[in-house]
Amino acid sequence: xxxxxxxxxxxxxxxxxxxxxxxxxxxxxxxxxxxxxxxxxxxxxxxxxxxxxxxxxxxxxxxxxxxxxxxxxxxxxxxxxxxxxxxxxxxxxxxxxxxxxxxxxxxxxxxxxxxxxxxxxxxxxxxxxxxxxxxxxxxxxxxxxxxxxxxxxxxxxxxxxxxxxxxxxxxxxxxxxxxxxxxxxxxxxxxxxxxxxxxxxxxxxxxxxxxxxxxxxxxxxxxxxxxxxxxxxxxxxxxxxxxxxxxxxxxxxxxxxxxxxxxxxxxxxxxxxxxxxxxxxxxxxxxxxxxxxxxxxxxxxxxxxxxxxxxxxxxxxxxxxxxxxxxxxxxx
Amino acid sequence: xxxxxxxxxxxxxxxxxxxxxxxxxxxxxxxxxxxxxxxxxxxxxxxxxxxxxxxxxxxxxxxxxxxxxxxxxxxxxxxxxxxxxxxxxxxxxxxxxxxxxxxxxxxxxxxxxxxxxxxxxxxxxxxxxxxxxxxxxxxxxxxxxxxxxxxxxxxxxxxxxxxxxxxxxxxxxxxxxxxxxxxxxxxxxxxxxxxxxxxxxxxxxxxxxxxxxxxxxxxxxxxxxxxxxxxxxxxxxxxxxxxxxxxxxxxxxxxxxxxxxxxxxxxxxxxxxxxxxxxxxxxxxxxxxxxxxxxxxxxxxxxxxxxxxxxxxxxxxxxxxxxxx
Numbered sequence: 014x015x016x017x018x019x020x021x022x023x024x025x026x027x028x029x030x031x032x033x034x035x036x037x038x039x040x041x042x043x044x045x046x047x048x049x050x051x052x053x054x055x056x057x058x059x060x061x062x063x064x065x066x067x068x069x070x071x072x073x074x075x076x077x078x079x080x081x082x083x084x085x086x087x088x089x090x091x092x093x094x095x096x097x098x099x100x101x102x103x104x105x106x107x108x109x110x111x112x113x114x115x116x117x118x119x120x121x122x123x124x125x126x127x128x129x130x131x132x133x134x135x136x137x138x139x140x141x142x143x144x145x146x147x148x149x150x151x152x153x154x155x156x157x158x159x160x161x162x163x164x165x166x167x168x169x170x171x172x173x174x175x176x177x178x179x180x181x182x183x184x185x186x187x188x189x190x191x192x193x194x195x196x197x198x199x200x201x202x203x204x205x206x207x208x209x210x211x212x213x214x215x216x217x218x219x220x221x222x223x224x225x226x227x228x229x230x231x232x233x234x235x236x237x238x239x240x241x242x243x244x245x246x247x248x249x250x251x252x253x254x255x256x257x258x259x260x261x262x263x264x265x266x267x268x269x270x271x272x273x274x275x276x277x278x279x280x281x282x283x284x285x286x287x288x289x290x291x292x293x294x295x296x297x298x299x300x301x302x303x304x305x306x307x308x309x310x311x312x313x314x315x316x317x318x319x320x321x322x323x324x325x326x327x328x329x330x331x332x333x334x335x336x337x338x339x340x341x342x343x344x345x
Numbered sequence: 346x347x348x349x350x351x352x353x354x355x356x357x358x359x360x361x362x363x364x365x366x367x368x369x370x371x372x373x374x375x376x377x378x379x380x381x382x383x384x385x386x387x388x389x390x391x392x393x394x395x396x397x398x399x400x401x402x403x404x405x406x407x408x409x410x411x412x413x414x415x416x417x418x419x420x421x422x423x424x425x426x427x428x429x430x431x432x433x434x435x436x437x438x439x440x441x442x443x444x445x446x447x448x449x450x451x452x453x454x455x456x457x458x459x460x461x462x463x464x465x466x467x468x469x470x471x472x473x474x475x476x477x478x479x480x481x482x483x484x485x486x487x488x489x490x491x492x493x494x495x496x497x498x499x500x501x502x503x504x505x506x507x508x509x510x511x512x513x514x515x516x517x518x519x520x521x522x523x524x525x526x527x528x529x530x531x532x533x534x535x536x537x538x539x540x541x542x543x544x545x546x547x548x549x550x551x552x553x554x555x556x557x558x559x560x561x562x563x564x565x566x567x568x569x570x571x572x573x574x575x576x577x578x579x580x581x582x583x584x585x586x587x588x589x590x591x592x593x594x595x596x597x598x599x600x601x602x603x604x605x606x607x608x609x610x611x612x613x614x615x616x617x618x619x620x621x622x623x624x625x626x627x628x629x630x631x632x633x634x635x636x637x638x639x640x641x642x643x644x645x646x647x648x649x650x651x652x653x654x655x656x657x658x659x660x661x662x663x664x665x666x667x668x669x670x
Contacts, residue, residue: 080543107545115543123536127558137544186540193544 022094023055024196024229025079025113030088032074033305047303048074050253051088051327056197061223061230063240063261065276066250069300072233074253076199079231080115081106111141114190118202120182124174130185131170134158137192153192161188161218180211187218197229198222204239216243237280241265246336249273252311253303254327259337269339271295272312310341318343376640386632393626397442404436408593416612426614428598429605434618437593441619444594445576446626448510452575455514457568460521465552465560467522468529479526482519490516494578498587505589509582513575521567525560532559566637573630580623595619 032049049071056062064072077083079090081101090097092112101109117123124133134154138144144153151170158166161184174182183203190198200219204212216239222228232244240247241261248258249272257270268274275294298314301307309324310316316323323342331344377384406412406423411431419426425434467478497512498504504512532538533556541551557564576595582588583596586604590597598619602608607615 082539082543105545110543110545115540117536117540119536123540125537125541125555125559136546140544140546189540189544 021057024058025056025090025092026054027075027079027090028053028088030075030078030090031086032071032078032083033086045305047305047307048253049078049085050303052250052253052255053088054248054255054258056229056231058196058229059223059227060246061219061232061244063232063234063244063247064250065234065237065240065247067235067276067300069252070250071253072235072250073201076115076201076231076233079113079197079199081109107140111193112195113197113199114193114195116183116186116190116198116200116203119206120179120186121174121206123186124182126174128173129170130158130172130174130177133174133185134170134189134192137189141193143192143194157188157192158185160191161185162214163188178211179207180215183207183215184218187215187222191222191226195228197231199231199233201233202235203232205234205236212239219243237265237277249276252301254311254340256312256341257337257339259334263334263337267334267337269333269337269344270312270341271316271318271343275315376636380636380639382632383636386629386636389625389629390633393442393622393629394446397439397446400439401436401443404433404439406433406436408432408437408440409591416607416610416615419614425618426612428601428615429607429610429612430601434598434615437598438595438618438622441593441595441598442622444506444592445579445596445623448506448513448579448594449572449576451507451510452513452517452579453568453572455511456518456571456575457521457564459515459518460525460567461557461560461564463518464522464525465529465556468526469533469548469552469556471530471533475526478522482522482526485516486519486523488516491578491581494582495585495587498582503589504587505592506579506594509579509588510575513571513578517571517574521564521571524563524567528560528563529556532556562637562640566634569630569634569637573627573634576623576630577627580619595623599623 030049030052031047034046034048036044036046052071052075054062054064054075064075066072074083078085079097092100092109097109100112124130128136131151131154134157135150138150138153144150154170155166158164158169163169163181163184169177169181169185174185177185187203198219203219204215207215219230219232220243223230230244232240234240237247244261246259247261247264248255249264249270250256251272257264257268257273264273265277268277271294275291278294279291294317295315296317301311301314303311309322309326310319310328313319313323320342328340328342328345330338330340332338333344377387401408409432412433413423413427413431415427415429415431417423417427417431423433423435425438427433428437463478463482467475467482493516494512498509501508538551538555541555546555579588579594580596580599583590583594584599584603586600588594588596588600590600596619599616602612602616602619605612605615607613
C-alpha cells in the first residue's frame with residue numbers, strides 16, 4: 014500500500030506557472046512576452062513526463078524555472094508538498110539543486126572544455142558533500158561512469174571532453190547529474206543534437222535510471238515518437254500553453270486538440286514520397302507572440318474549428334478520458 | 346564488479362601520476378614545434394632573460410664606474426666598447442636588462458591582474474556592474490597614454506624603475522580588460538556555466554575555475570603585449586630624461602648616449618647597442634604574441650599546413666607533367 018501511495022503522490026507539482034520576459038531596449042517600446050501561461054503539471058517518482066512542442070512553445074522555460082535559472086512571474090512549484098521558494102530559503106540554491114538536476118541539449122557546450130571528465134563528475138560530488146576522501150571520490154566517479162556505460166571508466170576519467178564523441182559526452186552529462194543523487198532530472202532535448210544511431214542508447218540509459226533509481230524525469234522534446242517510447246505521460250505545448258496532456262498512448266494515438274492532430278500529421282512517414290498537404294489540418298497563419306493582455310486560445314487563428322469565443326477566452330480544461338485532458342471548446 | 350573496478354583503478358593510478366608533467370612538457374613542445382615565429386621569439390627571449398639574470402655575476406666591470414678611457418671601440422677587454430664616461434657598455438647592457446625587463450614584467454603583471462579582475466567581473470556579472478566598469482575602462486582608454494605617462498612622470502620628478510612600472514601597469518589595463526570582458530560574455534552563454542550554476546556552484550569558483558582557464562590564451566597574449574609595450578615606453582620615458590638617470594637601464598643608456606652626443610662623436614656603439622637590444626626584445630615578444638594568437642584563434646594558423654599543401658601540390662604537378670611528356 015505504501016508503495017502505491019508513494020508512486021501516486023507527485024514529487025514536484027507546478028500550479029498555474031507563468032513567466033514573462035521583457036523585450037526591447039528602450040523604456041518606451043518595451044514589450045512583455047508571456048513565455049509560459051498558467052501551466053500546471055506533476056512529476057511522479059519513477060515516471061517521466063514528456064513535454065512536446067515546437068521551438069518557442071515554452072518547453073524549456075518550465076524546466077528552467079524548476080532548475081532556478083528563471084524565476085516564475087506567478088504560480089507556485091511545490092517539491093514534496095513544500096513550496097520551492099521556502100526550500101530555497103532554507104537550504105539555499107545548492108540545497109534545492111541536490112534534488113533537481115538538469116541535462117542540457119548540447120553535449121558540446123555543457124561540459125567545460127578545460128576540465129577532465131574526472132573533475133566534471135567529482136565536482137558535484139564534492140560540492141554536495143556526497144563523499145569524503147580522495148580514493149573514495151575516485152571510486153565513486155568511476156562507479157558513476159560505469160553506471161552510464163562509459164567503460165573502461167578509469168581511462169575515460171582522465172580524458173578531456175574533446176576526446177569524446179557526442180553520445181559519450183551526453184553520458185558524462187548524465188553521470189554528472191546523477192552524482193548529486195537527484196530525485197528529479199530535467200532533460201532538455203537530451204538527444205536532439207545526437208546522431209540518430211546513438212539516440213536509442215541514451216534513451217535506454219535514461220529508462221534504466223527511471224525504472225531502477227526511481228528518478229522522476231521531465232523529458233522535453235519535439236519528437237513525439239521518443240516521447241511515447243520514453244514517457245508515461247505526455248503534455249503538448251503551444252505558445253506557452255499546455256493544450257493537451259495525459260497518458261502518452263492516449264495523447265499520441267487518440268489526439269483531441271486540433272494542434273496535437275496537426276503536430277502528429279506533420280511527422281514524416283517513411284515510404285510516402287510526396288510532401289503532404291497540411292491545409293486539411295490548419296489555416297495558414299503566423300504563430301502569435303503571447304502577451305499578458307492576449308486573450309483566447311493561442312491556436313485560434315490557425316484552427317479549422319475556431320468559433321468566435323475561441324479568440325476571446327481561453328478554454329477551460331476538459332477531461333476526455335481517465336487520464337487525458339484537453340483545453341478546447343470542441344470538447345466542453 | 347566493484348572489486349574489479351578497484352583493481353583497475355589502482356593499477357592505472359601510478360602511470361597517470363607520472364604522465365601529467367610529461368603531458369605538460371609535450372604540450373609546451375607542441376606549441377613550439379613547426380611554429381617558426383614562436384621558436385625564434387621564445388629562443389631570443391629565453392636567451393636575453395638568462396643573460397640578464399646570470400650575466401651580471403660574470404661581467405668584469407661594474408656598470409656605473411669609470412673603467413676605461415671614454416669611447417673605447419669594442420675590443421676583447423670591452424666587448425661592446427665604453428661610453429663617454431668610460432663605462433663598460435656590455436656590463437651596462439646586462440645590468441640594465443635586469444632593471445628594464447623587471448619593469449616590463451612587473452607592469453605586465455599589474456596590468457594583467459587588473460584587466461582580468463575588471464574584465465571578468467564586467468562580463469560575468471553584467472548589468473549595473475558592467476556599466477560602471479565599462480565606464481571606467483572608457484575613461485582610461487580615452488587618455489592618450491604616452492602623454493599621460495610623461496605628465497605623471499614629470500609631475501613626480503625623476504622617477505625610479507619601480508614607479509615607472511606602477512605607472513605603466515595602472516594605465517595600460519583597459520585593452521586587455523576589453524578583450525577579457527567580451528570573451529567572458531561569450532563564455533557566459535555556454536551551457537557549462539549554466540550547468541555549474543544549476544549545480545549550486547559558488548560564483549567566485551565559477552569565475553576562477555570555470556571561466557578563467559578558458560581565457561588563458563587571451564590573457565597570455567595580452568600579458569606579452571603589455572610587457573612589450575611597457576619595455577618600449579619605459580625606454581621612451583627615460584630617453585626623454587623623465588626617469589632617474591643614475592640607475593642603469595636600457596632607457597637611461599639611451600639617454601646618456603643622446604646627451605653625450607655619442608653618434609656625432611663617433612661612439613655609435615653606445616647608442617646602437619641598447620637601441621638594437623630593445624628592438625630585438627620587442628620583436629621577439631611580438632613574435633610570441635603572434636603565435637599565442639594563432640593557438641587561441643586557429644583561423645590564423647597557417648605554417649606547417651600550408652607548407653604541406655604546397656609540397657603535395659608540387660608533387661601532383663610533377664606527376665602530371667611526367668605523365669604527359
